[in-house]
Amino acid sequence: MSDLKKIKDEFLSKLRSKLDLSEVNKIKSDLFSKNGLITNQFKKIGSIPESERKKYATDLNAIKDELQDLITLKLNEIETLEVNEKLQNEKVDVTLPERPIARGKIHPVSQTIDEISSIFSEIGFSVEEGPDVENEYNNFTALNTPEHHPARDMHDTFYLDEKKQKLLRTHTSPVQIRTMLKDKPPFKIIAPGRTYRSDSDQTHSPMFHQVEGLHIDKNINMGDLKGCLNYFIKEFFEVDKIKMRFRPSHFPFTEPSAEVDIGYKIKDGKIIIGEGDQWLEILGCGMVHPNVLKNVKVDPNKFQGYAFGIGIDRLAMLKYGINDLRAFFECDYRWLNHFGFDPLDVPTNYRGLSR
Numbered sequence: 001m002s003d004l005k006k007i008k009d010e011f012l013s014k015l016r017s018k019l020d021l022s023e024v025n026k027i028k029s030d031l032f033s034k035n036g037l038i039t040n041q042f043k044k045i046g047s048i049p050e051s052e053r054k055k056y057a058t059d060l061n062a063i064k065d066e067l068q069d070l071i072t073l074k075l076n077e078i079e080t081l082e083v084n085e086k087l088q089n090e091k092v093d094v095t096l097p098e099r100p101i102a103r104g105k106i107h108p109v110s111q112t113i114d115e116i117s118s119i120f121s122e123i124g125f126s127v128e129e130g131p132d133v134e135n136e137y138n139n140f141t142a143l144n145t146p147e148h149h150p151a152r153d154m155h156d157t158f159y160l161d162e163k164k165q166k167l168l169r170t171h172t173s174p175v176q177i178r179t180m181l182k183d184k185p186p187f188k189i190i191a192p193g194r195t196y197r198s199d200s201d202q203t204h205s206p207m208f209h210q211v212e213g214l215h216i217d218k219n220i221n222m223g224d225l226k227g228c229l230n231y232f233i234k235e236f237f238e239v240d241k242i243k244m245r246f247r248p249s250h251f252p253f254t255e256p257s258a259e260v261d262i263g264y265k266i267k268d269g270k271i272i273i274g275e276g277d278q279w280l281e282i283l284g285c286g287m288v289h290p291n292v293l294k295n296v297k298v299d300p301n302k303f304q305g306y307a308f309g310i311g312i313d314r315l316a317m318l319k320y321g322i323n324d325l326r327a328f329f330e331c332d333y334r335w336l337n338h339f340g341f342d343p344l345d346v347p348t349n350y351r352g353l354s355r
């Protein structure tokens, strides 16, 4: 029997038996590696007498193809077997009843921040962030509140060092500065986040939340500010009409400045927004002071605009009927379970905010 025939018979019978992956790979290497049996047969072609060479080469190629096909087939078979085995072992029985699991809830403040961001993004505001630990320049000086300015005393600041250079930001207004230093006008941003003042009672917490708004462009005026806030309050409280009152006020970084109250009444123990003759202060605002613009290298003769700072926690309390601010930060699981939101209920303007 010729070498070729011997190899063929031996390996065909081997390949027809039950093999695992490593056995098939061993056969593959025995035949086709650098010194494999078939490889060596190919090397021999040159020494075969010319009259037999052609037939020899044809036979060799046919055997090679046959063995190679069988090996590929075997490998596929093994792979399929392995996949099936895996599928069988990792099967999930979807008919099993759900196991009771503790579910997280979204905190009303987080939900309110998402709602606010959604409302403002509809009218072209993007969201900016700044750090809780600020320097005194961004928190005060750049905002036209130099040292010894009486407005600094109103803020009950938590300073972090003796030289009073580092502090916990007392408002989100330093994000105005950060944003304007970083980019070129126009600016149209909101900046929600945590703020800190040394103050604590039923309506004040040492840590609370604000959302800053800033819109700077070539022709922005108080009318734009009113229109923007009017739109926001209506969307936020999901009502068609609201009562809004601008009271003259003072902030060093805006001129003129105002505080805004919204009208409400209490009926059957529930707050109704947009009716009645009670007023609740919810934000401070005004036209950005030219000195602030100069401090961030924006030309106040070319650009102007408004800024506002809204107290988020108060808005959340009003909308969701929560009457003690401190409960927000007590981490009482039962409270969160009651007032929290489903994680899958992401608020959007088109789907509704409070569901």
Ligand code: PHE
Residues within 6 Å of the ligand: 170, 171, 172, 173, 251, 254, 284, 285, 286, 307, 308, 309, 310
């Ligand atoms: N930063 C002010 C505060 O915390 C609010 C405010 C922001 C007022 C922007 C005017 C403009 O009281």
